[in-house]
Amino acid sequence: MLCTTCRQRPAASATGRCVRCTALYPPPPHGLMPGGPAPAAEGPRLLRSPEGLSKAVVALFGAVIATDALAMAAEVHLWRTYAGADGFTFVALERLRRAESLSALAVGLQFLAYLATAVLFLLWFRRVRGNAEVFDAGTQPMRRGWAIGAWFVPVGNLWLPRRIAGGIWSASAVPGTGQGGRSGSQALLNLWWGAWICTLLFARYAERRYDKAVVFDDVMDGLRLLIVSDALGVLAAVLALLFVRRLTAMQRERACLYVDPRPEPGTVPA
Numbered sequence: 001m002l003c004t005t006c007r008q009r010p011a012a013s014a015t016g017r018c019v020r021c022t023a024l025y026p027p028p029p030h031g032l033m034p035g036g037p038a039p040a041a042e043g044p045r046l047l048r049s050p051e052g053l054s055k056a057v058v059a060l061f062g063a064v065i066a067t068d069a070l071a072m073a074a075e076v077h078l079w080r081t082y083a084g085a086d087g088f089t090f091v092a093l094e095r096l097r098r099a100e101s102l103s104a105l106a107v108g109l110q111f112l113a114y115l116a117t118a119v120l121f122l123l124w125f126r127r128v129r130g131n132a133e134v135f136d137a138g139t140q141p142m143r144r145g146w147a148i149g150a151w152f153v154p155v156g157n158l159w160l161p162r163r164i165a166g167g168i169w170s171a172s173a174v175p176g177t178g179q180g181g182r183s184g185s186q187a188l189l190n191l192w193w194g195a196w197i198c199t200l201l202f203a204r205y206a207e208r209r210y211d212k213a214v215v216f217d218d219v220m221d222g223l224r225l226l227i228v229s230d231a232l233g234v235l236a237a238v239l240a241l242l243f244v245r246r247l248t249a250m251q252r253e254r255a256c257l258y259v260d261p262r263p264e265p266g267t268v269p270a
Contacts, residue, residue, distance in 0.1 A: 047131050047255055053124040054248040060117040061241040065234050067110040072230040074099075074106040079223040082216070122148050124244065129164065131251050132171035140167040162193045172250040174257065188246055192239035199232040 003011050003018035012018050081099040085092040129147035133140055141163050142150065150160035169189055206229040210222030 047134050048127055049255075050124055050127045050131065050248050050251060053120065053127055054244050057117065057120045057124050057244050058241050060113065060120055061237050061244070063113040064110075064117050064237045065241075067106065067113040068230045068233040068237065071103070071106040071110050072227055072234075074103040075223055075227045075230065078103050079220065079227070082220060082223070121240075121244075122151065125161075125165075128168050128172070128247055128251055131255070132168040135251075135254055136171040139170045140164075142167075158197060162189075165189055165193070169247060169250070172247060172254050174250070174253050188239070188243055192236070192243040195232065195236040195239050199229070199236040202232055203229045 004016040005018075010018060078096075078099040081095050085096060126144075126147045129140075129144055133144060142160070146160065147164055150164055151157050153160055166186060166189065169186055202225075206222065206225035209225050210219070213219040213222040
């Protein structure tokens with residue numbers, strides 16, 4: 001038997017309501033007429049479209065991919081310049097200086113693209129987390145504020161955001177698809193998160209190796225690691241872009257089936 005108020009969850013009380021609606025619309029004291037709807041501040045949160053933010057985030061992930069590719073090209077050029085340097089002549093040193101300047105410029109553009117993308121992504125992530133609570137608050141493992149805060153927890157940011165994203169994904173899946181359905185499967189989410197963690201850890205390792213390089217061979221090895229790191233960054237950005245598009249589409253489909261459990265104005269909850 002479904003809840004007589006929201007028609008979405010199983011009834012769990014003698015009044016025929018689910019646990020959530022029972023908490024939102026408590027029965028009136030004995031002998032009194034039923035009251036009106038609960039105050040708006042205590043009622044269900046409203047859905048907010050993530051479409052606009054998702055388009056901006058997707059565009060910025062495109063910029064991340066472009067700057068990663070530029071950084072790779074600059075690092076390959078620097079590596080070839082080092083490899084082709086014929087001693088420390090004036091010409092060789094000038095070529096190295098130009099190659100290093102190009103690499104530094106690419107890294108600067110890379111940083112700006114990552115920074116802008118991170119800000120917009122967090123806003124989008126918070127938006128879809130809020131919608132997930134409207135769809136099914138019971139599948140959310142952490143409070144709403146953690147949608148942003150979890151990313152800044154040392155060490156914990158390696159898995160807490162993934163846990164939150166899993167709850168959002170489950171709540172946004174169209175009912176009836178199950179975990180094996182096209183929407184319910186979290187394969188894309190797992191691929192993106194795995195690529196992101198690998199990129200994050202490998203990038204730190206590569207930067208540390210390159211910064212500490214002193215002799216020629218160590219510098220060359222460090223550049224190779226940086227090139228691989230940027231290649232992983234491109235892969236992670238592509239998967240992140242697909243993740244944003246998929247989850248936004250899932251919430252759009254889920255919103256079409258959503259039934260607002262709040263009663264119409266002027267009516268009395270059953």
